[in-house]
Amino acid sequence: MIGFAVLTPFFAALFAPLLVYLIGHRAAWILAIVPGYLAYRLLEFTAPVARGERILQSHSWLEGFQVNYSFMIDGLSLTFAFLILGIGFFIVIYAGGYLKGHPHLGRFLATLLAFMGSMLGLVLADNLITLFVFWELTSITSFLLIGFDHERMAARRAALQALIITGLGGLVMLAGFALIGIVGGTFELSELLTKGDEIKQHGLYSLMFWLVMAGAFTKSAQVPFHSWLPNAMEAPTPVSAYLHSATMVKAGVYLLMRTYPMLGETDLWETVLPIFGGTTLIVGTVLAVRDTDMKLMLAYTTVASLGLLVMMLGVGNERAVEGAVLYLVAHSFFKGALFMVVGTVDHEAGTRQIDKLSGLRSAMPITALAAMLAALSMCGLPPFVGFLAKESIYHAVTHGGWHEGIIAGVAIIGNALMFGVAASIAIRPFTGKWVDPPKAVHEGSVMLVLGPIVLSILGLATALFVLEMMQAHFFKPMISAVAGQDVAVDLHLWGGLNPALVLSVLTVGLGLFVFVYFKKFRKAFDGILNFIGWGPDKGFDQAICVLGFVARHVTRLLQSGEMRTYMRATLFVVAITLLWPMYQFEVWPLRPQFPELRLWEAGVFGILAVGILQVIFSKTRLTAIVSLGIQGFSVALIFMMFGAPDLSFTQFMVETLSVVIIALVLTRLRLMQHDGRGPAAFLFDGLVAIGVGVGMGALLMAITEAPLDMRLSEFFSTYSAAIAHGRNIVNVILVDFRALDTLGEITVVLITGVAALALIRVRSSEKADEKTTSTMTGGSDAEGENALAGKDAS
Amino acid sequence: MNTLILRTIVPILTSLMVIYSIIVLLSGHNQPGGGFIGGLIAASAFALYGIACGVAPVRRALYFHPISISGFGMFLAALSGFPSLYEHVPYLTGLWWFPEIAKGVEVPLSTPLIFDIGVWLVVVGSLVSIALALEEKV
Numbered sequence: 001m002i003g004f005a006v007l008t009p010f011f012a013a014l015f016a017p018l019l020v021y022l023i024g025h026r027a028a029w030i031l032a033i034v035p036g037y038l039a040y041r042l043l044e045f046t047a048p049v050a051r052g053e054r055i056l057q058s059h060s061w062l063e064g065f066q067v068n069y070s071f072m073i074d075g076l077s078l079t080f081a082f083l084i085l086g087i088g089f090f091i092v093i094y095a096g097g098y099l100k101g102h103p104h105l106g107r108f109l110a111t112l113l114a115f116m117g118s119m120l121g122l123v124l125a126d127n128l129i130t131l132f133v134f135w136e137l138t139s140i141t142s143f144l145l146i147g148f149d150h151e152r153m154a155a156r157r158a159a160l161q162a163l164i165i166t167g168l169g170g171l172v173m174l175a176g177f178a179l180i181g182i183v184g185g186t187f188e189l190s191e192l193l194t195k196g197d198e199i200k201q202h203g204l205y206s207l208m209f210w211l212v213m214a215g216a217f218t219k220s221a222q223v224p225f226h227s228w229l230p231n232a233m234e235a236p237t238p239v240s241a242y243l244h245s246a247t248m249v250k251a252g253v254y255l256l257m258r259t260y261p262m263l264g265e266t267d268l269w270e271t272v273l274p275i276f277g278g279t280t281l282i283v284g285t286v287l288a289v290r291d292t293d294m295k296l297m298l299a300y301t302t303v304a305s306l307g308l309l310v311m312m313l314g315v316g317n318e319r320a321v322e323g324a325v326l327y328l329v330a331h332s333f334f335k336g337a338l339f340m341v342v343g344t345v346d347h348e349a350g351t352r353q354i355d356k357l358s359g360l361r362s363a364m365p366i367t368a369l370a371a372m373l374a375a376l377s378m379c380g381l382p383p384f385v386g387f388l389a390k391e392s393i394y395h396a397v398t399h400g401g402w403h404e405g406i407i408a409g410v411a412i413i414g415n416a417l418m419f420g421v422a423a424s425i426a427i428r429p430f431t432g433k434w435v436d437p438p439k440a441v442h443e444g445s446v447m448l449v450l451g452p453i454v455l456s457i458l459g460l461a462t463a464l465f466v467l468e469m470m471q472a473h474f475f476k477p478m479i480s481a482v483a484g485q486d487v488a489v490d491l492h493l494w495g496g497l498n499p500a501l502v503l504s505v506l507t508v509g510l511g512l513f514v515f516v517y518f519k520k521f522r523k524a525f526d527g528i529l530n531f532i533g534w535g536p537d538k539g540f541d542q543a544i545c546v547l548g549f550v551a552r553h554v555t556r557l558l559q560s561g562e563m564r565t566y567m568r569a570t571l572f573v574v575a576i577t578l579l580w581p582m583y584q585f586e587v588w589p590l591r592p593q594f595p596e597l598r599l600w601e602a603g604v605f606g607i608l609a610v611g612i613l614q615v616i617f618s619k620t621r622l623t624a625i626v627s628l629g630i631q632g633f634s635v636a637l638i639f640m641m642f643g644a645p646d647l648s649f650t651q652f653m654v655e656t657l658s659v660v661i662i663a664l665v666l667t668r669l670r671l672m673q674h675d676g677r678g679p680a681a682f683l684f685d686g687l688v689a690i691g692v693g694v695g696m697g698a699l700l701m702a703i704t705e706a707p708l709d710m711r712l713s714e715f716f717s718t719y720s721a722a723i724a725h726g727r728n729i730v731n732v733i734l735v736d737f738r739a740l741d742t743l744g745e746i747t748v749v750l751i752t753g754v755a756a757l758a759l760i761r762v763r764s765s766e767k768a769d770e771k772t773t774s775t776m777t778g779g780s781d782a783e784g785e786n787a788l789a790g791k792d793a794s
Numbered sequence: 795m796n797t798l799i800l801r802t803i804v805p806i807l808t809s810l811m812v813i814y815s816i817i818v819l820l821s822g823h824n825q826p827g828g829g830f831i832g833g834l835i836a837a838s839a840f841a842l843y844g845i846a847c848g849v850a851p852v853r854r855a856l857y858f859h860p861i862s863i864s865g866f867g868m869f870l871a872a873l874s875g876f877p878s879l880y881e882h883v884p885y886l887t888g889l890w891w892f893p894e895i896a897k898g899v900e901v902p903l904s905t906p907l908i909f910d911i912g913v914w915l916v917v918v919g920s921l922v923s924i925a926l927a928l929e930e931k932v
Contacts, residue, residue: 725888726824727824732906735907735910
């Protein structure tokens, strides 16, 4: 049932374009039923999961490789699934309003749903390989969604960058999964989670760790792999809100949480994660403060939040896990809401530059309210869930030694800067004097305000009204699942005066300071970053440049573009392959016994010999090719004499056609009459030719020396007429007994036809280009297609 | 190469070759022949016609673009495997049907025959499209 639930969004995706075609953007209301219903069905699992049970369902897939289409529902995967489906519900509706009237809305919603299914599969998967497949599917759907506006260069670049970075990370991670699977003896997470000690003590532990981290850090945009995430803001806002803040970027964090009992709580883990996470937190917040585009500011704070999550998972105590879990849920609510708010403002006011917007409160009251609520949660103020998260985080780092002190310091600086960003986004555009924005502004439609207002209220209600329920059904099972053991969780809005509260107050104070002097901070950070002047984003371009350079040169080295070189290389290898084993193992054929030849048989062999001499000594290429035809016809005659009329028949036709076609090619290419090889090349080619000939001949002789196994021949001659109703065995084999082979062969024939046609056309359109002296390099393909279409019509 | 003799004789020659290729195709199950050989014969017929009379008449006579013919053949061959699924036997298993068109005259029809026609079309289409493209003057 879970396996089917995961596939449901993919099925829905198939129908999305049709639905949009029929009823326009209102289709989003109907499509939102899919995540809504799935979330409703998942509710039945909350009770058993709250009791600490794990639900496993498995379908065999590739049994021999221990790959199963298997799923596991526990506290961690269930909470993630609810986030994906719940936020997905509002995002689908929001997308309907945001892209209302867009010609490709259907395609957009379809991809969004496909992503939803992939993400759901990722978090519910029990088998590591299944998890990997869904992991890559999220990368691919993310690629399609970032590049949705594919006519813009920036969108295409961002899509490609995201795919390359997360895709590469995913592949490295697959290697890690393979190692874990080999060491643990299974790919099922449910079993691997109990084998944590075994894996941690294995000699290859650090290698597994780094390989898996490569996947997690690229997907969750840790420095220095973070640059794809802000660039991904090229995507329409629903995508940014959903994929690039609430769900997909958390896949890396999910992986860390999932593997925590398996790989976590080692020295390596507790060193690497805080370093990467802390750096990401600081870099992310600094970049966020520096920017003026509200969407980019949010994107950078997402980078920072992911850093905070990774850092907390590296602390190594249960309070830190609790903090990470709470912050993850809180972040999904407030960041999803804020992204949608910014999208609505952009949609209605025509800009998302923070300096150009002011006083929108009166025009967009609901959006302003949503922004305010979400930002309060992001600032970590009571009584919002963000406050609970921050309290737990500070609790976790106030009991240990100096390294926890550093983590606490980094967390305070990061949170204070994020406080400043959140407050700026929620306050500056909505309050103050009215400034006329680029568009006549009014409140967004129901579809646009529903998501942000519900998500931001959820951030309040979770902490204020339903904390008991949330704690029992979601937080505690999830924290226990991450920690790998039952963890007592006791959350309060008011926990008395303690060190964590002091740190919280300190954060708020610093945050207010950042907010008040926001522009000064921006200027200062801008100066520093401009002084450095290089970032991973530039580094990515440079790496791609180097890759292109190397590829070009390697290609130039290997691909001379000269048929003769290819033939020489291929045949040389063939000669070696044929002769070397016979030499190595001394299995030369015996000296053949020449039978008595009848006169006409001798005649045919005579023609063969004359033909070969004619080929070698012919002066022009055309003569050589026609003379080669003599060889072919003689062979056809031999086939005929020794009882293979079908082969002979085919050989005649093939020979005729190949001579015709090669002759046509020659006249068409206007090659020189002579091939112009020097004596050295002539000698080498001759030796290669003799080598292939001798090798092939010897091989055939060696084969025919062995006693012939007649079973197949007997089978075919017995059954060909009896069950396949044909007396021509060759044809019966071709179209009946081995029809699938023939299907493959005719596919090759067809592809060869298409390829040859394309090559001929490229050449002719290049010539046409030369005639008109236009030097469009990329145009030749398109012209070829046009020519094809034109021919079709005529 | 467009000599008068060739141009006069080529229409007849081409028609005979195409007819012969169809005979070879249809009788191939019991006598030497089949879709592949038949296709080669037909392809050489069209290539010959193109050499003698130019490419445009051949394209007009074929009506469809040769590569589309080839694609259709591929489609037909792949399709011929599906009726077997209806009978719960593996893909491409040959099924036979012997309708009696007159008293005592049975016409054996079969899915391998459809498959072979597909092969014939693929070979003809691919080779003719290459040959014609090469014969065309730039």
